[in-house]
Amino acid sequence: MKQEGDLARLTETFCVPNYRPLPVIVSRGRGVWVWDVYGKRYLDMSSCYSVLNFGHRHPRIEKAFIRQVKRLGVFSRAFHNDQLGPFSKELADLCGQEVAIAPKVLPMNTGVEAVETTIKAARRWGYQVKHVEEEKAEIIVCDNNFHGRTTTVIGFSSYEKYRDGFGPFTPGFPSIPFNDIRLLEAAISPNTVAFLVEPIQGEGGVHIPWRGYLKKAQEICKRNNVLLIADEVQTGLGRTGLTFAYQHELVYPPDLLILGKALGGGVYPVSAVVGSRNILGLLGPGSHGSTFGGNPLACAVAREAIRVLVDEKLSENAWQVGYYFLQRLKELENPSIKEVRGRGLMVGIELRKEVDTARSFCERLLNEGILANESRDCVVRLTPPLTITKKEIDWAVERIKRVLKDNAV
Ligand SMILES: *Cc1c(COP(=O)(O)O)cnc(C)c1O
Numbered sequence: 067m068k069q070e071g072d073l074a075r076l077t078e079t080f081c082v083p084n085y086r087p088l089p090v091i092v093s094r095g096r097g098v099w100v101w102d103v104y105g106k107r108y109l110d111m112s113s114c115y116s117v118l119n120f121g122h123r124h125p126r127i128e129k130a131f132i133r134q135v136k137r138l139g140v141f142s143r144a145f146h147n148d149q150l151g152p153f154s155k156e157l158a159d160l161c162g163q164e165v166a167i168a169p170k171v172l173p174m175n176t177g178v179e180a181v182e183t184t185i186k187a188a189r190r191w192g193y194q195v196k197h198v199e200e201e202k203a204e205i206i207v208c209d210n211n212f213h214g215r216t217t218t219v220i221g222f223s224s225y226e227k228y229r230d231g232f233g234p235f236t237p238g239f240p241s242i243p244f245n246d247i248r249l250l251e252a253a254i255s256p257n258t259v260a261f262l263v264e265p266i267q268g269e270g271g272v273h274i275p276w277r278g279y280l281k282k283a284q285e286i287c288k289r290n291n292v293l294l295i296a297d298e299v300q301t302g303l304g305r306t307g308l309t310f311a312y313q314h315e316l317v318y319p320p321d322l323l324i325l326g327k328a329l330g331g332g333v334y335p336v337s338a339v340v341g342s343r344n345i346l347g348l349l350g351p352g353s354h355g356s357t358f359g360g361n362p363l364a365c366a367v368a369r370e371a372i373r374v375l376v377d378e379k380l381s382e383n384a385w386q387v388g389y390y391f392l393q394r395l396k397e398l399e400n401p402s403i404k405e406v407r408g409r410g411l412m413v414g415i416e417l418r419k420e421v422d423t424a425r426s427f428c429e430r431l432l433n434e435g436i437l438a439n440e441s442r443d444c445v446v447r448l449t450p451p452l453t454i455t456k457k458e459i460d461w462a463v464e465r466i467k468r469v470l471k472d473n474a475v
Contacts, residue, residue: 073091073103074089074091088428088429088432088437089429089432090102090108090432090437091103092108095110095121095122095123096121096122096123097121097122097123097124097451097453098110098121098122098450098451098453098454098458099122100122100437106435107435108432108435108436108437109435109436109437109450109458109461109462110122110437110450110451111431111436111437111438111448111449111450111462112437112438112439112447112449113449113450113451114327114332115268115269115300115327115439115449116268116300116301116305116327116328116412116449117327117328117330117332118328118332118451119303119304119305119327119328119332119375119380119451119452120328120331120332120371120374120375120380120451120452120453121332121451121452121453122332122451123332123333124331124332124374124453126370126373126374127331127332127333127367127370127371127374128333129370130331130366130367130369130370131331131333131334131363131366131367131370133366134149134362134363134366134367135363137362138362138363139361139362139363140358140361140362140363141361141362142357142361143355143359143360143361147360147361147362147365148362149362149365149366149369150173150360150362150365152365152369153171153173153360153365153366153368153369154170154171154173156369156372156373157171157325157338157340157368157372158170158171158340160309160372160375160376161310161319161323161340162319168342168343168344168347169340169341169342169343170340170341170342170343170346170347171338171339171340171346172187172338172339172340172346172349172354172359173336173337173338173356173359173360173364173365174326174337174338174339174356174359175335175336175337175356175358175359175364176214176326176335176337177213177214177297177299177324177326177327177337178213178214178215178216178219179337179356179359180299180324180325180326180337180338180339181213181214181219181262181297181299181324182214182216182218182219183339183349183354184260184262184295184322184324184339184341185205185218185262186349186353186354187322187339187341187345187346187348187349188203188205188259188260188293188295188322188345189203189205189238189259190348190349190353191259191293191344191345191348192257192259192260194348195344195345195348196259196291198256198257198259199257202238202257203238203257203259204238204239204240204255204257204258204259205238205239205258205259205260205261205262205295206239206240206241206242206250206253206254206258206260206261206262206292207222207239207240207241207242207261207262207263208241208242208243208244208262208263208264208267209224209241209242209243209244210224210225210244210267210270210271210273211223211224211241211244211262211263211264211267211270212225212264212267212268212269212270213262213264213297213299214299215228217232217235217236218235218236220232220235221233221235221236221239222235222236222239222241224241240253244263244267244270244273244275245273245275245276245279247279247282247283247286250283250286251286254286254290254292258290258292259292259293260287260292260293260294260295260321260322261283261287261292261293261294261295262295262297263280263283263294263295263296263297264296264297264298264300264301265280265296265298265301265306265310265311265312265314266300266301266306266311266409266412268300268301268412268441268447269300269441269442270441270442271414271416271441271442271444271445271447272407272408272412272413272414272441272445272447274407274408274409277314277315278315279315280296280312280314280315280316281315281316284316284318284320287321293321293322293345294320294321294322295320295321295322295323295324296310296311296312296320296322296323296324297324298310298311298312298323298324298325299324299325299326299327299337300327300412301412302323302325302326302327302328302329303325303327303328303329303371303372303375304328304375304380304381304384304410304452305328305384305410305411305412305449305452306384306388306409306410306411306412307381307382307384307385307388307389307409307410307411308381308385308410309375309381310323311409314409319340320341321341321342321345322339322340322341322345322346323339323340323341324337324338324339325337325338325339325340326338328371329368329371330364330367330368330371331367331368331370331371331374332371333367334363334364334367335358335364336364336365336367336368338368378453380452380453381410381452383452383453383454384410384411384452385410387411387454387455387456387459388408388409388410388411388412388413390456390459391408391411391413391448391459391462391463392406392407392408392413394459394460394463395408395413395415395463395466398463398466398467398470400470400473401418401421402417402418402421402422402427402470402473403415403416403417403418403470404416404417404418404444408448411448411449411450411452411454412447412449413447413448413449414441414445414446414447414448415427415445415446415448415466416444416445417444417445417446418444419443419444421473422444422473423440423443423444424440424441424442424443424444424445424446425440425443426473427440427446427469427473428440428446430469430472430473431446431465431466431469434465434466434468434469435465436462436465436466448462450462
């Protein structure tokens with residue numbers, strides 16, 4: 067077996083250092099657990115930022131993946147394949163988008179590609195349907211957003227680290243504070259084609275808006291003929307206790323729904339945009355595309371992921387276990403904790419900057435056998451697989467307690 071140090075050095079020598087990984091080298095996973103190269107076990111409460119809603123190597127998803135690989139792997143959309151149609155229908159059904167609004171699905175690979183797809187669709191809708199003046203379309207975004215890493219998307223990030231040295235950026239993205247309905251209304255101009263928002267800001271530090279925010283935003287958008295685009299790459303597919311986070315508030319789905327991460331079942335990159343024919347139907351032949359988007363392997367894996375989500379009632383589990391987790395964390399009285407917040411199994415512990423940093427907290431969690439992410443400097447984000455049990459939560463809480471004690475000032 068390679069020594070841990072050698073493997074880390076190999077990565078550091080030959081791989082671009084655009085990440086600062088925690089000091090562990092994982093080599094195997096099963097369910098909520100992963101093992102490092104020495105065989106030490108960790109509870110994965112990072113879940114690759116919500117890719118692993120089904121846990122590592124879910125037996126059914128693993129099987130579907132292997133079954134499809136043995137039949138047909140990647141194939142382009144220059145031809146029909148037998149997986150894309152069923153995938154599109156099953157995803158549209160999951161989104162509850164009734165035949166009335168004629169739902170359409172546009173498959174891509176990564177989250178940011180799906181975000182870019184909605185930008186193109188919304189702009190085209192703006193010009194062709196709303197009749198916004200050429201080259202003037204605006205999409206309102208929120209401060210502290212995270213929508214991915216392409217140049218257009220980082221151009222409307224408010225986080226300097228993401229932008230520094232990468233300009234010039236794409237114009238047309240006014241930014242307003244998250245969770246402020248009055249400023250949304252004020253920001254809308256005749257050129258506004260869409261409002262792009264995360265129902266809960268994940269990377270930004272697990273920020274949950276006040277109840278009613280999304281509903282009000284949808285009303286304002288409707289009244290002003292502006293599309294509501296919900297980026298549920300992280301919150302979608304059961305994470306927050308319902309299939310989609312927008313369902314906590316909205317009666318009608320957003321005009322465009324962006325999915326990714328968990329859609330690939332933890333084994334393959336799959337993303338998609340779901341929305342009405344009136345908008346997505348404007349992307350006709352040749353207007354948009356992706357070599358890998360909608361390939362049979364991607365579709366087969368996503369279809370099984372959707373079925374597992376429903377059959378195993380994972381959203382319900384996220385609701386119940388998530389509530390339990392949040393209560394247990396809220397009971398922890400500690401000077402390091404500023405706030406504990408969450409919905410379903412999307413949980414953040416905000417630390418007091420003066421006392422502790424998220425990075426140090428995650429390093430200490432690692433020593434206790436828990437993998438977690440820092441999001442921004444002072445929030446520890448806990449997003450375990452949705453298959454996690456209360457017993458495993460208890461196991462984790464004991465260790466989180468120890469980590470807090472280590473730091474007690
Ligand atoms: C992760 C994420 C993205 C980007 O997804 P990639 O697959 O990394 O491109 C976009 N939006 C949100 C809300 C995300 O959490």
